[in-house]
Amino acid sequence: MKIYKIFFAICCLAAVVCVTVSCGQKHTYDFSYSPSVPKTGQTVKFSNLSDAGESWVWKFGDGSQSTLKNPSHVYTVAGTYVVELMADSNKSRKISQVLEVLDSLPSIYLSSDSVKQYAPVTMKASLYNPKNAKVTYLWELNESIFVYTKGDLTSDSIVGYFTDFGLTTDVNLTVTIGDKTFYDQRTLTLLDNPAPSLMMQVPNGRIWRQRIYEGVYETPRYFRGDEHVIESANDSTATLNGVEYDIHNMPVLTDLNVLALQVDAINRKLYVILEDGVYVANANGDALTQITDHPAGTLLVDAERNSLYWSDEDGVWALPLITHPQNIISEQHLSQIRMVNQIENVERMVIVY
Secondary structure: OHHHHHHHHHHHHHHHHHHHHHHOOOOOOOEEEEOOOOEOOOEEEEEEOOOOOOOEEEEOOOOOEEOOOOOEEEOOOOEEEEEEEEEOOOHHHEEEEEEEEEOOOOEEEOOOOEEEOOOOEEEEEEOOOOOOOOEEEEEEOOOOOEEEEEOOOOOOEEEEEEOOOOEEEEEEEEEEEOOEEEEEEEEEEEEOOOOOEEEEEOOOOOEEEEEEEOOEEOOOEEOOOOHHHHOOOOOOEEEEOOEEEEOOOOHHHOOOOOOEEEEEOOOOEEEEEEOOEEEEEEOOOOOOEEOOOOOEEEEEEEHHHOEEEEEEOOEEEEEEOOOOOOOOOOHHHHOOOEEEEOOOOOOEEEEEO
16 A cells, blocks of 8 residues: 555656646747838738747837737838737737838839830829928939829929930939938830821922821821832822712812812812812811811821811821811811921822721
8 A cells, every 4th residue: 555655656746747748838929020121101020939839929120010920010100119929818829020111212103114105104103201291202213214294303293205215314303301302213225116107298209208196196107118109109090988089079179279188088078279268078078167278288098097187387286086077177276287397399198006
């Protein structure tokens, strides 16, 4: 009996020792975060590196908390913060680190550093201003190849297009927030942007090319390709619904000195050049209505882009095609006439795709 009691006591002691050793096993509680030097407005991702624990409480030092194992947080004010992680609501399983958040540096926001010629591009100043301090902007870029369509050098964003390609150009931005000044620079690659071309032949036989973009025309360039590209242009006849119209057999043109003729098959309009300007009529032979009172050289209907082109001694002009059935031309319609280029006395025009 005495031996049994001794054996039982030894077993109990061994159990206590095992429990004590087990409970005393050391675990690691730690975390890391990324980026290592976060800025205001930037998402900070926290990674829990603890090898034990079932529940978590994070305190980010700015009054915010989380119970996720691997949370994210955004600091809106620059400063130094003490971040705490506690496992299982046990203060003995708590770890803390000091995290420094810097001012967010303003930068130029662009969707891409590669920009196509004459394609709209938006450049914005990206910044975080949590204290609502006074902000000023100053952009610097090559204005000889950039056209503004919205904003200016002192706006928070500018919209426009570049008129050249095959080169790189720098865009610089200076931002002053309160009493602090920041700088950023982006280098853009300007790419070619193929588009339908307005081909124009002048009296000396030279051909000029001007590509047509959405609401804008490129600067005309001397065309060094095949000169036969413009032979398809025809200013004396046109076909509408299988019927060929000719300046010599149109009733509305009887006894008139017609210099050129074009037909808009979609809107069923007839455009002609007479000695005193450009006229329009319905294709069924209604009376002519004058569009311009300047002597012109040639006509071109571009129904796909809803445009009428004509040339005179000042250059080439464009006007949206007239869709009113009675050829009534309002002052508002005429106000849409725009100068396309200043190539004088163009003799023939054609659109090349």
